[in-house]
Amino acid sequence: MQTYLVTGGAGFIGTNLVRHLLGQGKAVRVLDNLATGYLENLAPVRKDIEFINADIRDLDAVWGAMEGVDVVLHQAALASVQRSVNNPITSNEVNVTGSLNVLWAAWKAGVQRVVVASSSSVYGDSPVHPKVETLRQRPISPYAVSKLATEAYCQSFNLVYGMPTIALRYFNVFGPYQDPTSDYAAVIPKFAALMMRGAAPTIYGDGRQSRDFTYIDNVVQANMLAAEAPAGISGIFNVACGASYSLIDLVDRLNRLLGTSLRPLHTAAAVGDVRESLADISRAHDLLGYAPHVAFDQGLRSTLEYLGAMLPMAAPLYAHAVGVR
Template identity: 45%
Template sequence: MKQNILITGGAGFIGSHIAEKTLENNYNVRIFDNLSTGKLSNLDTIKDHIEFIKGDIRDYDHLKKSFQGCDIIFHEAAEVFVPRTVKDPIETSMINDIGTLNVFEAARQCGVQRVVFASSCAIYGDAPQLPKVETMLPRPKSPYAAQKIMGEYYAKLYNDLYQLETVCLRYFNVYGPRQDPSSPYSGVISIFLTKAINNEQPIIYGDGNQNRDFVNVKDVVQANMLAATQTGANGNVYNVGTGKTVSINALWENVCKLTGISLSPTYEPFRSGDILASVSDIRHAIQKLSYSPSISFEEGLKETLEWYQCK
């Protein structure tokens, strides 16, 4: 018998890729998204095979109604633009804190088996220890990071107190097709690729020596599928990255090489809440989830560039 899954934020960048993979794996797929940043066009190839519900995770009653009959929830919906959480911590907490609590409670009330929660490497802040390991104490530098930590605390509480299986995945810097470069929510790779295609200078905040662990969306989807299905995975937090780093300056150099342009970036001051260095220790995910990132940075960058060129 097919299992029923629901993806909050399923019309977004990562959520739409999860939707495709779950369909491929023979699940019944339901998507819950308010389309504030998600796009129905992200679902064009699968729209005839899914159920779409326009809704907001701040609306508990609507969530509870939508979760009826679901076995697994992938909770991707969030306010992910760090500067907005810095500017408006109260409003964004209604999404990332209360919205996430609504998801867990609605899941409990509806008899959902497992919730996979999209957390973030932002919770590590600028702690000097590298690589980042799950046992490190959180050092949030933004309301966004604090909100994600709270989501993890709720996940652990619901797992232990209410026996709702939960798994938290701390995403590092996810990239790939369907990131919207015109949006301030976009990752740096999508922005750089679009700038290069248009032969425009990019803006780099800071000196460009910041390091990031760029993980392809296909590998993030792999981690989600494993988190949803692996026996004994629940009650834990896992890093989802590659364990390798690329500086922002080196990223732009790679983009220039791929596109055959030669442009120097414009440098502007660091933005509030930005992290200087970030790389994952993924041994826990390898051991407990059998996670195995398979997309190299060069391969993923090339594939993503080709997608933007075809838009």
């Protein structure tokens, strides 16, 4: 039986990966300091996993977590552009130094492969669309810089130490277990939670900024394909759906699904934000076999179902949402 280490395994993406891995019969170890993750996310599977409450900045703890591990899915990070703008030092310590600790400990432990979570933010505001992996990166925020540095370390460990590494550039992931209440919550859970309570969402800017929204099941699929890829396959891969939607369009779709007619409020554009985001996913398709199987609207419905069960105040609108097809 293969043993997987999921760093950040109590967080949004990590929780979904842990549950999938267990369903596949894998042995799972989770390393998470619970700074942004929640142990209750893992409550239904707690007895089936080994949980280590530790920080990836603690190299000794990371050493210990690597013992007997075959594959690492490295998701731990401070994953917010605005958080990095407010505190770039901590963002760098966690996202860069922490990732270096994970890579170094994995190599020393003889891990077969490390799959690292990166971000579409590394492309910055490049006017080229769709984004291909060979496009020159133009990171704007400290968060984007930290992810680009992590990618560079992955490539270095592959070239210098011969350790198979893959970096997955996530494009605006959404779905169950994503926290809608955080000050740094992603746009879909934040907007959905507000609108399910009958409150209008606030858009930073004019709302014409676009995103290649990617449902969590597609991201899980990409991680598993990367983990199981032949040793000769490494490098950077976009993980997205290859379709782009504006924030105005997002609000319209949520209104339709919820049976509401809420008009968004507008405020000044956020510092460090990217205007447009659209991925070319042909490299992931050709080399990993990646093909997103959950479309945007289907993912929105599933997200509303999850939030409706999680947020009691949203029950009436939740009932409407699950009835819309």
